[in-house]
Amino acid sequence: MNLPDFTARYLPVIEDALHAALAHNEPALQAHYGMMRYHLGFADAEFRPAQVNAGKRVRPLLCLLCCAAAGGEPERAVPAAAAVEILHNFSLVHDDIEDNSPTRRHRPTVWALWGCAQAINVGDALFALARRTLGGLSHQGISPERILIAGRTFDDTCLALTEGQYLDMAFEKRADVTVDEYMRMIEGKTAALLATSAGLGALAAQADPARVAAYRHFGRALGLAFQIQDDVLGLWGDEVVTGKPAASDVLQKKKTLPVVYALSQTNGAAARLRALYASAPFTADDVPVVLALLAETGARKFAEARSRESHAEATSALVATGAVLPALQQLVSSLLQRAQ
Amino acid sequence: MNLPDFTARYLPVIEDALHAALAHNEPALQAHYGMMRYHLGFADAEFRPAQVNAGKRVRPLLCLLCCAAAGGEPERAVPAAAAVEILHNFSLVHDDIEDNSPTRRHRPTVWALWGCAQAINVGDALFALARRTLGGLSHQGISPERILIAGRTFDDTCLALTEGQYLDMAFEKRADVTVDEYMRMIEGKTAALLATSAGLGALAAQADPARVAAYRHFGRALGLAFQIQDDVLGLWGDEVVTGKPAASDVLQKKKTLPVVYALSQTNGAAARLRALYASAPFTADDVPVVLALLAETGARKFAEARSRESHAEATSALVATGAVLPALQQLVSSLLQRAQ
Secondary structure, three states: OOHHHHHHHHHHHHHHHHHHHOOOOOHHHHHHHHHHHHHHOOEOOOOOEOOOOOOOOHHHHHHHHHHHHOOOOHHHHHHHHHHHHHHHHHHHHHHHHHOOOOEEOOEEOHHHHHHHHHHHHHHHHHHHHHHHHHHHHHHOOOOHHHHHHHHHHHHHHHHHHHHHHHHHHHHHOOOOOOHHHHHHHHHHHHHHHHHHHHHHHHHHOOOOHHHHHHHHHHHHHHHHHHHHHHHHHHHHOOHHHHOOOOOHHHHOOOOOHHHHHHHOOOOHHHHHHHHHHHOOOOOOOHHHHHHHHHHHOOHHHHHHHHHHHHHHHHHHHHHHHOOOOHHHHHHHHHHHOOOO | OOHHHHHHHHHHHHHHHHHHHOOOOOHHHHHHHHHHHHHHOOEOOOOOEOOOOOOOOHHHHHHHHHHHHOOOOHHHHHHHHHHHHHHHHHHHHHHHHHOOOOEEOOEEOHHHHHOHHHHHHHHHHHHHHHHHHHHHHHHOOOOHHHHHHHHHHHHHHHHHHHHHHHHHHHHHOOOOOOHHHHHHHHHHHHHHHHHHHHHHHHHHOOOOHHHHHHHHHHHHHHHHHHHHHHHHHHHHOOHHHHOOOOOHHHHOOOOOHHHHHHHOOOOHHHHHHHHHHHOOOOOOOHHHHHHHHHHHOOHHHHHHHHHHHHHHHHHHHHHHHOOOOHHHHHHHHHHHOOOO
């Protein structure tokens, strides 16, 4: 089965599981659950049913694909797939507050519509729902021992997300972030959840611990490659493809890999960049100047090489799992070959 | 063993488990974990070790006492006791942001010291740590099946906390909250976690499902009685005993049970109260006026009677568990006989 066929077959199953996880009939709580449904794309801002594009569901698809690749029926991994997607969305709701982002996927964010206090609480509810949804593995013929291992992995991943977010926020205030520190940050913020998405798929397929670890390794490398590519696209990507304004990462002075690399160099362009990043907020006029200086330091080439390295690591890790599943290989390719 | 002896014996065990749950050696993350330790009372604002009074640890003590009452070694329930205390503290960190509270237990709150964004993330980390800490039950000779049940209860409780918090925030904007709606709110915000603290203690003692349910029933009624008493103390309590300024709940226009009851009455005092609550923020001069009107509607007597009812329900639920443990009965009495 190729990726379009797999997606056509299993995306509706994932959506059904997400809908079921967010269902709640108590009239007094309709707005609480309505805000969650809004964020997932299942409702509009008046809580009427809607079908809005709310992300590509990369993590749950990866989870089901890894279950299939490890020899399991994809259905078995559905509770884990829904859980990782809900956890991802919890982190987005809170990140949007923390980053002061008014829009996501062309819609107002939860905090922008209903205020900070409600948005914090909505994120917390998604967190709890994610964990509860994972417990659905017990209806899939998976042993209690194995479900406890899945749960421990999930909890460690939640914690890793907060660690990555802590580092990301701490880096905003620092001019001397190293490439190693940056890698540690995206390890928590992006790679941990992709590792867990892949690993839980294999775990649901009853893979032994060594194979589960191999899938985690694959997911982690994929996450690193994906994040670094996202950093490159955030600076030099096509607005139509990325869905966010070109060079918005520059205007926000985000410490992405190309920037971290450039600021740590010793040449004249790096010195000028350091002065610019230490000064007042950027305006649109600064963007071409910053991009030119970044190019001069070789930052784009460096980041692209790093992304390729992680991509190669993901590819060989996938070979090491023994998986031969065209749809999974297609997902890997599609994630890492987005048009720039 | 009486309550002071039980506390002297087991409070240090609880504190050790909390310390262990918050330990993390990675230098780059010292501030992330430091903020958590600060909130729990284990560190000062510079993250130096400290021993600050950070709450009475009512929930973990209740958990261990219920384990003992149900015939188990209290040590078995320690992971559950630490987990409920960490979960409680997660909710406090986020509530403080949502309620805009600058101080807690005579110290600045996490958001007041480090900003909203960090505080949201610190709360999230405590949430994940709470769930992970519960997993420690697997080192206590408790079966995986039973730990999965404990986990499901815990997840439902997390969700109930967010539901209670949602209702509490929604009530702020409404003048027509009913007593039933108020009871539903404190069911989620307070009673659910006390029910779970008691129930997990019994579960760790290998009690059968009916007995676990009886302990949950006890904990729930105790929570309702405790919360309503807290409402009464918030209006008429002694500042020295409650630790918060007298009548601060009036100044914040909190919709506590006496207020909800009074606003729903039909007499002249109620009409005047409704007009006052609909008008500009209160000043200190309004406090005696509001308190006199509340008294005139019989709100204090109503709330005290409701608290006594829930107290009586807790007492008979405790009898129904079959537990005969003086220390547990002393905890119940001490919680419900705080000086007014």
